[in-house]
Amino acid sequence: MPIHNNDVVEIFDEVADFLEIKGDNPFRVRAYRNAARTVSGLSRSVADLAKEDKGLDGIPGIGKDLAEKIRTIVATKKLPFLEGLKKEFPPGLSALLRVRGLGPKKVAALHKELKIASVEDLKKAAADGKIRALAGFSVKTEQSILEEIGRGQVTDRGPERFKLARAEEIVTPLFGELKGAAGVEEIAIAGSYRRRAETVGDVDILAAAEKSQAVMDRFVHFDDVDKVLAEGETKSSVLLRGGLQVDLRVVEPKSFGAALHYFTGSKAHNIAVRLMGVKRGLKVNEYGVFRGKKTIAGRTEEEIYKLFGMPWIEPELREDRGELQAALKGKLPHLVTLGDIRGDLHSHTKTTDGRSTAEEMAEAAKKLGYEYLAISDHSKRVTMAHGLDAKGLAKANKAVDKLNAKLKGITLLKSIECDILADGSLDLPDAVLAECDLVIASVHYNSKMSKEKQTKRVIRALDNRHVNIFGHPTGRLINERPAYEIDLERVMKAAVERGCVLELNAHPDRLDLNDVHCQMAKKMGLKIAVSTDAHSLDDLKLMRFGIGQARRGWIEPADVVNTRPLPELRKLLKRA
DNA sequence: GCCGTTTTCGGCCCGACTGTTTTCAGTCG
DSSP states (O other): OOOOHHHHHHHHHHHHHHHHHHTOOHHHHHHHHHHHHHHHTOSSOHHHHHHSTTTTTTOTTOOHHHHHHHHHHHHHSOOHHHHHHHHHSOGGGGGGGGSTTOOHHHHHHHHHHHOOOSHHHHHHHHHTTOGGGSTTOOHHHHHHHHHHHHTTOOOTTOSOOEEHHHHHHHHHHHHHHHHTSTTOOEEEEOHHHHTTOSEESEEEEEEEOSOOHHHHHHHHTOTTEEEEEEEOSSEEEEEETTSOEEEEEEEOGGGHHHHHHHHHOOHHHHHHHHHHHHHTTOEEETTEEEETTEEEEOSOHHHHHHHTTOOOOOGGGTTTSSHHHHHHTTOOOOOOOGGGOOEESOBOOTTTTOSSOHHHHHHHHHHTTOSEEEEEEEBTTOGGGTOBOHHHHHHHHHHHHHHHHHOSSOEEEEEEEEEBOTTSOBSSOHHHHTTOSEEEEEOOSOTTSOHHHHHHHHHHHHHSTTOOEEOSTTOOBTTTBOOOOOOHHHHHHHHHHHTOEEEEEOOTTTOOSOHHHHHHHHHHTOOEEEEOOBSSTGGGGGHHHHHHHHHHTTOOGGGBGGGSOHHHHHHHHOOO
16 A cells, blocks of 8 residues: 555654653644645645655755655655654553643653553543542543543544534524624634635634623523533633534724634644744734734734735635745635536436436526536446436436426536446446436446556546546545545546546535645646535535635636536537 | 754744643643
């Protein structure tokens, strides 16, 4: 198995954990964390970069030492430095950092004084009442530790992150409640939620009010609150039932822009902006931008960016992946919006595993303002969904023709989500595929092949002249199933050469292509289709999640095929 | 450990809340 970028990320994060517990130089710790974050945001594989002569040069935050460590990891799959740390400390110790309230200092004390080496040990020691005796601990700490472990969110990888769509569902009622609180002049959800990240660890709400009392009260007494984690005048944190943590921050209206900028992040983006400030003798914090004691910006985000010679930067871009450099040069992308979308190119009906008829789907799509909708049911290999054989597809296509004669204001496209078989051939004969306006080819089975085999399989499918779109290109299900092994860079290149398109599946459980892949596609000149893969009328509204991900990947309207009017789309899909 | 049109050494973003401190360290974001 080749080394993935995520392997390097995990190793660097683990090194950082141990160095923190060890009490090493905090800036050294940060260097490892920064490098981990940088690697996770790279569009190219570090394994490939490490093999190139100067492949790792010039990546910000990765200097001589860490570049060498990456090369070691790529070559040996291990890092001796980390192995050494694991000899000093029990390997399970870093998991203790995931317990809320325990940081490196406390973990070090638990290990030194009580020989605690794992979450199990910690639980036992707390239950036995041994922790209260330690300096800096108390009965209260002991109880809170038991409570945190009891919550069941403490694992080696930390608490599970919430999918964006789920967080949206949970937080919407709370947000509505706070909006109505006395004195609230402005209110917004910030953080990774505003940046439209695929998952969020917690939700940050920011309110502007001269007096914070009323809104704070509503917040900590909200029905759905399970536990108040912290309560202060300007900041409170609660845990909602279901385990989502929400923080509320209240600032004066004159600081709203600065606070919104600060709490939107990302952390890396903020640090970069603050550094720009430091270089100009300015202090940037959540209350404003200051020269000495004088406030020179803060009411709006625009003011702050303007101060540094930049236009306002869309939240989805704020990951310190080149957006500040682009903004300084006036070269920010004009990101695609939901309003640019003219149709949905992937939907299912009752004919296979969808819940509505083609006609119902068409009406729902029309209500969304779409000009077209592809009816793309499964092919026969997907037996669970009663996939269509050649006859079935011919029949479905005929039905679409009939519907089109009747429908006004929207056109249905004859389509199929055709299964890519293990050898890369397609599940249906060319003759019937030729009858379709649009063919999506997707992998549903045999996902455990080697990377080489899987890549060849998919490229062979793209060789078929009838294929237009490669559907949900990595097959991952967020928090449930990892992507299958595939060299997306090669697949993308093959798609460009063959005049195919890759799908960005907008379903919030999928979102593949992800943001990093989108950026990669854009660099290669590959166009994408943002499609919902709707199995119901409501699913058609999931488009916004795909758009969020596309925007995070710097995608502009011209990069997306379904921003085109139908005649242009047809031309674009035609293969040579 | 990274980084540098002031620097190859000496900086490295900044503030709120908690608990146990009696003036602040630890944790968190």
